[in-house]
Amino acid sequence: MKIIPITVPFPAAFGIGKAANCYAIKDDQTLLIDAGWDSPENRVALKKGLESIDAWPPETILLTHGHIDHFGLGGYLHELTGAEIMIHKKDAYMLDNYEDYIREWYDKAMVDAIEGGFEAKELEDVRSKLLLVSKVMLKPTSYTEFEELKIELKGGTLKAMNVPGHTPGSVAYTIREEAFCGDAAIENTINVQDLKQEFLSLQKLKVFKNIYPGHDRLPLHSQDIEALETHFINRLDDVMIACRNGATLRQIVEKMYFAGSRDESLIKTIFPIKQTSAYLHYLEGEGAVAKKNGMWFALRGRL
Numbered sequence: 362m363k364i365i366p367i368t369v370p371f372p373a374a375f376g377i378g379k380a381a382n383c384y385a386i387k388d389d390q391t392l393l394i395d396a397g398w399d400s401p402e403n404r405v406a407l408k409k410g411l412e413s414i415d416a417w418p419p420e421t422i423l424l425t426h427g428h429i430d431h432f433g434l435g436g437y438l439h440e441l442t443g444a445e446i447m448i449h450k451k452d453a454y455m456l457d458n459y460e461d462y463i464r465e466w467y468d469k470a471m472v473d474a475i476e477g478g479f480e481a482k483e484l485e486d487v488r489s490k491l492l493l494v495s496k497v498m499l500k501p502t503s504y505t506e507f508e509e510l511k512i513e514l515k516g517g518t519l520k521a522m523n524v525p526g527h528t529p530g531s532v533a534y535t536i537r538e539e540a541f542c543g544d545a546a547i548e549n550t551i552n553v554q555d556l557k558q559e560f561l562s563l564q565k566l567k568v569f570k571n572i573y574p575g576h577d578r579l580p581l582h583s584q585d586i587e588a589l590e591t592h593f594i595n596r597l598d599d600v601m602i603a604c605r606n607g608a609t610l611r612q613i614v615e616k617m618y619f620a621g622s623r624d625e626s627l628i629k630t631i632f633p634i635k636q637t638s639a640y641l642h643y644l645e646g647e648g649a650v651a652k653k654n655g656m657w658f659a660l661r662g663r664l
């Protein structure tokens with residue numbers, strides 16, 4: 362079995378994300394884990410890239426989760442080659458109507474944001490940009506959803522392991538000592554939806570020797586996963602400090618991410634707001650913070 366990473370760029374025009382790490386697995390079958398952002402340049406580059414490593418056409422496209430920078434080219438590859446697209450049941454709906462998914466995701470954040478002191482017009486520009494992006498993508502015409510998945514390869518049994526946190530249907534594809542985890546473990550991530558689940562998922566990932574993430578440096582090892590856990594705990598402490606004397610969501614986000622200078626780009630607005638809300642909801646669940654009249658208060662010194 363051979364594992365070959367392929368990086369698929371994030372179009373600069375959108376300026377809101379990072380190149381995706383996709384992985385070709387060559388064994389008695391050729392599998393592709395994630396497909397990257399769909400753009401005319403990426404279509405050509407991914408096909409050429411896979412051909413150059415003798416991994417064309419892939420027989421199966423395994424998606425780690427339902428985000429556009431991971432499944433995007435899946436629709437195109439499926440049309441061109443007939444490769445089967447596989448995704449966990451809980452993320453499958455994102456492939457059907459990405460626009461609805463984004464709208465729901467965004468509008469939930471808007472409710473928290475507006476209650477927390479942001480103004481709708483500050484966030485609307487980014488919202489319309491994201492909705493536009495989801496309109497122009499090619500939707501996969503068919504896919505197979507699973508709750509459990511096993512694929513027998515000559516080099517071992519590939520299995521899907523649910524690692525929710527980033528999205529409910531995030532999976533790591535595991536084979537022997539390797540795990541391909543998509544965005545379930547991204548260094549210093551600011552895109553975790555459910556931190557409680559994320560901590561449990563990191564426990565599951567830690568036991569693998571090589572952990573291949575969906576962005577940035579690869580592979581990660583158990584000490585990198587521990588560093589990510591420490592990062593989250595430090596950030597939770599930062600949130601507790603920020604609301605020691607009571608603070609709105611906006612004040613907490615600004616303390617956590619902007620430190621005075623406010624950057625209007627997407628990565629610096631909606632994601633920090635969502636991430637800070639995720640920290641607050643985790644802390645609320647632990648009984649460490651409480652909300653009163655739109656202000657968050659720390660109920661003790663540290664988590």
Ligand SMILES: [Zn+2]
Nearest residue numbers: 426428527544
């Ligand atoms: Zn993602």
